[in-house]
Amino acid sequence: MSIQIKNVSKRFGQFTALDQIDINVDTGELIALLGPSGSGKTSLLRIIAGLEAPDHGSILFHGENITSVNPKERGVGFVFQHYALFRHMTVFDNVAYGLKVRPRKTRPGKQEIKEKVKELLELVKLEAFAGRYPSQLSGGQRQRVALARALAVEPRVLLLDEPFGALDAKVRKELRRWLRKLHDEFNITSIFVTHDQEEALDVADRIVVMNQGKIEQQGSPEEVYEHPVSPFVYDFLGNFNLFHGRLKEGGLDYGQEQAEGERGSEPLKAVGYARPHDITIHREDIGGECIKAVVHYIHRVGPVVRIELKRIDTGEFLESEMMKEVFKELKLDAGEQVYIKPRELKVFIPEDYSI
Amino acid sequence: MNKKGKGRAGRKGVLPGFGLSLGFTVFYLSVLVLLPLSTIFINTAGMGWEKFFKTIFDPRVVASYKLSFGSSLIAGGINTVFGILLAWVLVRYQFPGKKLIDGLVDLPFALPTAVAGIALTTLYVPDGWIGRFLGFKVAFTPLGVIIALTFIGLPFVVRMVQPVLQNLEPELEEASASLGAGRAQTFWRVIFPELLPAALGGFALAFARSLGEYGSVVFISGNMPMKTEITPLLIMTKLEQYDYAGATAIAAVMLVISFILLLVINLLQWWSNRRYLEN
Numbered sequence: 212m213s214i215q216i217k218n219v220s221k222r223f224g225q226f227t228a229l230d231q232i233d234i235n236v237d238t239g240e241l242i243a244l245l246g247p248s249g250s251g252k253t254s255l256l257r258i259i260a261g262l263e264a265p266d267h268g269s270i271l272f273h274g275e276n277i278t279s280v281n282p283k284e285r286g287v288g289f290v291f292q293h294y295a296l297f298r299h300m301t302v303f304d305n306v307a308y309g310l311k312v313r314p315r316k317t318r319p320g321k322q323e324i325k326e327k328v329k330e331l332l333e334l335v336k337l338e339a340f341a342g343r344y345p346s347q348l349s350g351g352q353r354q355r356v357a358l359a360r361a362l363a364v365e366p367r368v369l370l371l372d373e374p375f376g377a378l379d380a381k382v383r384k385e386l387r388r389w390l391r392k393l394h395d396e397f398n399i400t401s402i403f404v405t406h407d408q409e410e411a412l413d414v415a416d417r418i419v420v421m422n423q424g425k426i427e428q429q430g431s432p433e434e435v436y437e438h439p440v441s442p443f444v445y446d447f448l449g450n451f452n453l454f455h456g457r458l459k460e461g462g463l464d465y466g467q468e469q470a471e472g473e474r475g476s477e478p479l480k481a482v483g484y485a486r487p488h489d490i491t492i493h494r495e496d497i498g499g500e501c502i503k504a505v506v507h508y509i510h511r512v513g514p515v516v517r518i519e520l521k522r523i524d525t526g527e528f529l530e531s532e533m534m535k536e537v538f539k540e541l542k543l544d545a546g547e548q549v550y551i552k553p554r555e556l557k558v559f560i561p562e563d564y565s566i
Numbered sequence: 567m568n569k570k571g572k573g574r575a576g577r578k579g580v581l582p583g584f585g586l587s588l589g590f591t592v593f594y595l596s597v598l599v600l601l602p603l604s605t606i607f608i609n610t611a612g613m614g615w616e617k618f619f620k621t622i623f624d625p626r627v628v629a630s631y632k633l634s635f636g637s638s639l640i641a642g643g644i645n646t647v648f649g650i651l652l653a654w655v656l657v658r659y660q661f662p663g664k665k666l667i668d669g670l671v672d673l674p675f676a677l678p679t680a681v682a683g684i685a686l687t688t689l690y691v692p693d694g695w696i697g698r699f700l701g702f703k704v705a706f707t708p709l710g711v712i713i714a715l716t717f718i719g720l721p722f723v724v725r726m727v728q729p730v731l732q733n734l735e736p737e738l739e740e741a742s743a744s745l746g747a748g749r750a751q752t753f754w755r756v757i758f759p760e761l762l763p764a765a766l767g768g769f770a771l772a773f774a775r776s777l778g779e780y781g782s783v784v785f786i787s788g789n790m791p792m793k794t795e796i797t798p799l800l801i802m803t804k805l806e807q808y809d810y811a812g813a814t815a816i817a818a819v820m821l822v823i824s825f826i827l828l829l830v831i832n833l834l835q836w837w838s839n840r841r842y843l844e845n
Contacts, residue, residue, distance in 0.1 A: 260744055261744075291741060309747075
């Protein structure tokens with residue numbers, strides 16, 4: 212089931228939650244809506260599910276306009292952040308709910324429901340818990356029940372609103388992998404909302420980065436991570452270092468000494484971004500545009516060593532990451548003076564200028 | 567809730583004073599509730615079995631039991647249905663005058679019951695404002711008793727159900743709708759079971775209050791022997807005739823029956839609650 216979101220806008224009073232959103236989702240895709248809270252991602256998901264109506268624009272399922280169709284007829288599975296399980300029903304009854312409420316004509320028989328629920332509970336590895344109530348389950352188990360419940364009605368589209376937001380890191384990782392597996396097995400179109408960039412990068416086929424009701428960028432995880440189109444996207448997808456400087460031919464002049472007063476005309480100010488793993492550390496000045504810095508602090512836990520550095524010229528703090536082996540070769544210690552160089556620098560030019 | 571919440575063995579709560587507060591509670595309840603109630607049984611015990619049975623199975627008294635318990639149950643039932651409806655309207659919708667209506671709900675609590683009784687009687691007598699439009703008699707029939715009891719029991723269910731409804735997550739309804747359920751199905755399968763324990767609790771309170779109600783009923787009922795005499799009225803009558811033992815005998819019967827009924831309601835409530843309050 213393909214989904215088209217066409218020019219959708221939504222306001223809540225004075226607040227613009229969504230501003231002319233256009234997204235096309237192909238059949239079988241797993242899409243992540245990524246953004247900070249208040250970026251409109253949840254509103255968009257709710258509009259797709261029919262729980263909220265857009266002020267403008269339309270939603271198409273497989274080319275068919277369903278903007279004014281009741282949520283109950285949309286064939287959408289919705290998974291809520293806080294599970295929204297029916298607490299007076301057992302796990303079995305929760306999963307069976309969507310089948311039991313069908314009109315008599317299309318409702319499967321008792322035995323059929325039983326088998327279907329059993330199958331789903333096996334899929335979410337909860338077959339032993341069929342008789343329990345939601346209050347007797349852990350958070351991860353509850354979310355799995357919620358997922359099984361949503362899948363029971365064989366939805367054409369699966370929508371998940373921060374499905375793992377309320378769970379702890381370990382369970383989250385496990386469920387994430389498992390969502391990917393389910394998505395592939397069921398061969399449905401899924402959209403999930405998250406503010407966790409790692410989650411989005413890890414699971415999704417395509418990421419839609421949202422900010423203040425607008426789409427900042429959409430593309431594959433690699434595309435979005437490697438080629439962010441705006442400082443916001445760069446910022447949102449991971450840690451980064453800032454290099455303030457001036458534009459010059461073929462790049463950014465970020466060294467303090469050179470930047471000062473060498474050119475007659477006023478060069479354009481700009482900011483360069485570099486991920487911590489793109490900051491290389493050298494013992495000697497290797498030429499080019501090396502910056503002198505002092506090692507401030509070293510975090511050694513794990514396979515990746517994180518090093519905090521302080522620029523000598525500007526006093527700004529930078530962060531570098533390297534593999535443990537590389538770190539061992541360098542034999543760094545806190546307080547030592549080193550030369551650093553960004554391997555790759557992403558420069559965003561202020562919007563009103565162009566080169 | 568913690569099942570072993572007695573706080574004794576080793577586990578210390580943040581606030582001290584378990585011994586003191588429990589001691590006070592027991593003392594307070596004894597003086598205020600147990601002691602007066604026990605005198606009923608002590609007083610009754612003086613009259614001997616034969617006289618006791620003669621008093622409590624007197625046909626006039628038996629008729630009053632039927633009226634009292636029957637009309638209290640019916641009034642409680644009416645209050646449960648319309649109390650849920652009222653609570654629903656007060657929680658779910660915004661409209662001008664909502665606060666006023668919310669305040670009106672408590673009025674039957676505040677009004678002296680005799681005033682309520684006189685007001686209701688004036689309305690429902692055959693030539694009263696409402697009575698003249700009805701083709702049947704209301705005042706001076708069991709129906710009048712039910713109306714009076716419905717009036718005084720109104721706030722209980724509303725006030726019990728209101729907070730539950732307020733705390734109900736809207737996501738539950740959205741989940742139900744996205745799973746394909748219609749509005750009626752969502753109400754009966756998802757919302758109603760959530761409200762049931764609170765509604766039962768409100769019903770129990772309204773029922774208990776109705777059983778003991780005297781002031782508002784005696785005016786509208788007309789107090790015809792065998793027809794519209796409620797049990798509290800018979801107790802009053804006996805007291806006025808200085809038949810203390812007879813009065814307490816009937817009171818004892820009422821007490822035992824209402825205790826059993828309330829116990830059953832509480833068990834029902836516990837049963838409907840049990841599943842999701844575990845842990």
